[in-house]
Amino acid sequence: MRKNLRRTLAGGVVLAIGITPAAIGAGPAMAYAPAAPARTAESTAAPANYDARHDPAVTGMLQTKAAMLAAKPPASVSDMRSELGDQGIVDLDPLTGTPRQVAKLDGFLTGPSRKPAVQVARDYLRTHADLFGVDPATLKLSRDYVDIEGTSHLSFLQRVGDVPVFGNGIRADVAKNGALIQMTGSPVKQLPAGLAGARLSGDQALQTARRDARETRSTTSDNAKLVAFPTVGGVRLGYQTLTMQSGYLHVIDAQTGRILYRQSLTDYDAGPDALVWDNYPGAPAGGQQRRVSLSKWVTPYAKNLVGNSSHVFSDLNDNNVADAGEDVGQSSPGHFKYPLKQFSGDLCTAQFQCTWDPFTAFSWQANRAMDATQLLYFTSVFHDHLQAAPIGFTRAAGNFETRDGDAVEVNDLDGANTDNGFPDGNHVDNANMSTPPDGTPPTMQMYLQPAPNTPTEDDPYVPSDVGNEASSVYHEYTHGLSNRLVVDAAGVSTLNGPQSGAMGEAWSDWYAYDYLQKEGLEKDTAKPGELVIFEYSTAGANTIRTEPLDCTVGAPASVCPGRPTAGTGGYTYGDFGHISRRGAEVHADGEIWAQTLWDLRTALGYRLTESLVTRAMELAPADPSYLDMRNSILMADLVVDKGRHQRDIWKVFANRGMGFFAATVDGSDTAPVEDFSLPPAPGSPKGSIAGTVTDQDTGLPTAGVAVTFGGHSSGFAGSYAAVTDAAGHYQIKNIFAGTYQKVSAGGAGFEKQVKTVTVTRRPATVDWTVRRDWAASQGGAQVTEFSGEDSSGFGCGPGQAIDMSQGTGWSSDSVVTGGTAIEPRFITVQLPSAVDVTSIEINPTGNCGDDPSSSTGDYRVETSPDGTTWTAAATGHFGPDNRDKMNAVPLSAGTTGVQFVRYTMLGTQVADEGGSCPSQFSGCAFVDTVELAVYGATA
Structure with missing residues (x-):
């Protein structure tokens, strides 16, 4: 969405055309608690994607287990790595x-x-x-x-x-x-012989899913079926539900009703004959209406726009149903010929022609039939393009066909009449595609732009239906391709993480412009900066993407301006998380992948690249990272052309920072490390490193700490990992000589330390000093009690205050009692053992989509040896200077033999922002803290 909602919780593959914050969701730390209710009725953002298997409460434990598996793999794994x-x-x-x-x-x-x-x-x-x-x-x-x-x-x-x-x-x-x-695929070992019976019915599970997704009605596509859901605590019986009012797939625990899994299926952005254009109205190429036959897609007796792969209607009230008068009929027997009626305005020109007046109610009616006819043409053309060789998105692969019962339901002018002849604020400047698993119809929604009664400088988009622009329609349609090809064994899309979600946006841009350029509808020469994404919507400006698609590395800033935090010229892997001012964001970060694929197209030609990129989707592991997909493209070349292009492919990716020594933890890593190296040649020299890991607070050797090479500890090029022994020693052998920028030591509650390590033929000594956070959940600490609202369902519950992440936090409700004071909101953390505390540090920053005023102001910290007798250890006030960092609080007492810590938020920073309550400041409704950490040595 281009309009910034106050609390945006869209995760994974959700936003397609605009640039909107995407907070990756998380769930409650306590096992099998009922699903949390919606935070407030005021919140209009969609619930975030959630997977109990990756809840922040268990992430630390899984990371530690992953490090241990990498460092001490089973014999079967070691044997396989040697074999490969x-x-x-x-x-x-x-x-x-x-x-x-x-x-x-x-x-x-x-x-x-x-x-x-x-x-x-x-x-x-x-x-x-x-x-x-x-x-x-x-x-x-x-x-x-x-x-x-x-x-x-x-x-x-x-x-x-x-x-x-x-x-x-x-x-x-x-x-x-x-x-x-x-x-x-990750199969589950030692499955149980049976599961406990269900306490919920399928209908009750559907009701739970609809309530969680804030849906108000059922659809004919809704269904529920039993599944066995693996968790860290064992396999649970659940219902897999599909609710298609807004497009969600859930797994609901059949015993407790808890949300185990939530995935938005929606990707937001943006015989008769007919009058259509091939690009957008006024485009230099393909911008004039021409007469075409629809006979390939629409039967001669069709009374409305129902084709062999899509059904288009005007969903003016946004109820996802073709109500009376919303289908578009023939202009005359055998014809859907609706000439464009142009409008005038500030951004309306001969090249960028306007199709409605945002200041006149119901003006969109003038081109309603033309808009829908155009969408039938675009979706049909692109269906055929993706189905044909070399892409091959066929019926067997899961494409969209009326005869298979899953034609695309295209809702044009979505919500155009939700505000007395205008679209309301939720139905402008966007487009989306909801893609359920194969067999259920997807839904494409195309909106008007810009917002009504808004000056163009505040909403600088050409007044039109987004469905009038080929690139926007093809972008949305491609979400259907990627979400049907990158799937798990049950056919459910796995494009849920920061990197895979960004690739989802990138593929949509790339496939759209690959087709338009191939057809001569968009110009691309050796000169960089020509392919502006969604140029019709933006009147040729880089306002929806930050750079053109064809920006090469080192291109001049005059055409490839970059960002202050990412630099000019084409983007590289190290720019991930730095292109958007909000950090990791799927549309912004997707520009890296899209530009890389355009380089690949330039190097290999469009036909081969179309084949390799599509085959790589089919070969992709679940929730892939950029490096996973690089590897899949290399494997695709082995399949398609016997590996003839391996070196050319490596060159392209190495040039974009995805070379052999590039590093990423997994697809959720928002700070990958770039590298520009080609793979070492066979017989290249290898070396080793060894050293000792000690505890920062005690100076003693530390056992059980994992030392890993980021991006190389999962089996690729051998497993470069080890775990320290009782004396704190470790050794890693057979490492290709080179410089590795993301070598780390940590795990089990120890804060990760990262170094750049250069490996040569000679053995090297690399020692580490690590610091244990005794309050970290991955080290054994747990939340035993808290007060206030539980926002776990939004990814910002109490457990997020002790997850060792500065990217997530705890948010609770703020009930103002006077001035800046609020009803106290506390969290009690039980440490894994008694500790003599040397420091307690807190990051009080607002999170969960709230503005800075929701940061904690006044606070209190108490400690206890038994959870019953409490000592006031610190009190004070956090201000703006304390945000976005950990702050050591002044400890005055209660530092020895501590096993419980209680942290209380007593106020917000509304007054620090110059405000008061009631007002629109977030701090009048919410109070937040990002992280609590406790340091010291065992008592």
Whole structure:
């Protein structure tokens, strides 16, 4: 959305055309509590994506487990890594301890075979049963489709009895010649024989899901089915629900009603004949209406715009239903010929023609039928383009077809009459695409722009229907492609993290302009800066994206201006999280991936690149990072063209900072490290590092600390990781010589320390000093009590105050009692053992989408040895200078033998902002703190 909502909670693959904050959601720290209610009736933002398997309350534990698995892998993992060689990948899922991905970048897992693809996969699983931990005979083949290159994509579901396991099956990709390309999926070992019975019915689960998604009615596509949901505490019986008023997939615990999983399916941004254009009204190429036949897509007797792959109607009241008068009929028998009626205004020119007047109620009616007809044409053309070779988004791959019951429901002029002939503030300057799993119709919504009665300098968009612009429509449609191809074994999209979500936006930009440039509708020469994204909407300005798509690295600032925090010229991997002033943001960060793919297109040509990029989606592991997708494109080249372009592909990615030594923890890492190196040649020198890890507060050697090489501790190029022994010692051998910028030591409550390490032939000593945060949940601390509103469902509950993250925090309700004072809101943290405290540090900053006034002002800290007898240890006031950092509070007493810490927020910073309550300041409704940390030594 281009309009900044007060509290934006859209996560994963949600916002498509505008640039809006995207806060990744999280859930409650306490096990199986009822789902939290909506924060306030005033909040209009959609609930964030959530996955109990990655709740911040368990993230630290999983990170520690991941580090341990990397440092001390099972023998089956070590054997497999040795078998695959230096470019092998054995990436373990810490939740299951089984492989998330097994592959190799320089070949296939098995040789050619004449056996059926299903048998190839089952034989490999049987041979490596100790690695995958499943009996192939127990797996149910749920999907088997062959892409246009002849690759078989197989999905196997695990089951508990007759109930399928959610999200953790196995996927196998087998080349045309019978060679096994890779295995992905993270299967669950030692599934129980059965599960506790359901206390909720399917209807009750649907009601819970609708309430959580703030939906007010059911649709004919809504459904619920039983699934087995893996958690850190075991497998739970749940209902997988689909509610399509706003487009959500949930898993609801069948015993407790708790939300175990929430995924928005919506990506926001933005025989007869007909009059259409091919680009946008007034475009230099494809900007004039011309007569075309719709006979390829619409039957001769069609009375409205129902095609073979989409149904278009004017959803003027935004109820997602074609009410009486909202379908568009023929202009005359056999014709949908509706000439454009132009409007005048400040941004209306011969090149950027306007289709309505934002200052005149119901003016959009003049072009309503033309708008819908144009959308039928655009969606039909792009359906055919994606279906054809070399892309091959076919019925088997999950495309959208009327005959399969999942044609795209295109809601044009969405909400145009929600405010007395105008669109209200929630129905302007945007577009979106909700993509449920295969078999359920997706929904595309196209809005008017700009906002009504708004001067152009405040809302500088050409007055038009977003559906009049080919790039906007193709962008939205491509969300359907990526969300149907990058999926788990059950066909549910896994584009939920910061990096995968950014790639979702990038693919949508790239596929749209790939087609438009190929068709001669957009100009792209060797000169950078020509492909302005959504140029019709913005009258040619870089206001929806910060740079043109074709900006090369080092391009002049005059055409590729960059950002103050990211620099000029084309973006590189190190710019991730720095392009938007709000930090990591999927549209802004997606520009890195989109520009990289445009470089690849320039290097390899559009046909080969279309094939490789699409095949890589089909080969992608769940929730991929940029480096995962780089690897998938390399594997796709092995499949499509026998690896002939490996060096050219590496050059492109290395030039954009995704070289061999680039580092990222996973797809959720918002601070990846770039590198510009090509892979080391075979026989390149290797070295080793060793050292000792000591505790900063005690000076003693520390056992159980993981030392890892970011981006290289998941099996790629060997597992560069180790765990310290009882004497604090560690050693890592067989490391390719080079400079690694994200080597870290930490885990189990120890704050991560990061260094740049250069490895040579000679053994190197790298010692570490780490500091333990005794209040960290990943080190064993836990929230035992709190007061006030529980915002866990928004990713900002009490548990986020002790998750060792400066990107999430605790937010509670602020009930003002007078001046800046509020009803006290406290959190009690039990430490894993008694501690002689040397320091308590707090980051009091506003979070959860609130403005800075919600930061904690007055505060109190108390300590206790037993949770019963309390001592006031510190009191004070945080001001603006204390925001966005950890602040040591002045301790006056209660520092020895401490096992409980109680932190109380007594006021906000509304007065520090020059305000008072009641007012629109966030601090009049919410009070927040980002993090609480406790340091010292065991008593």
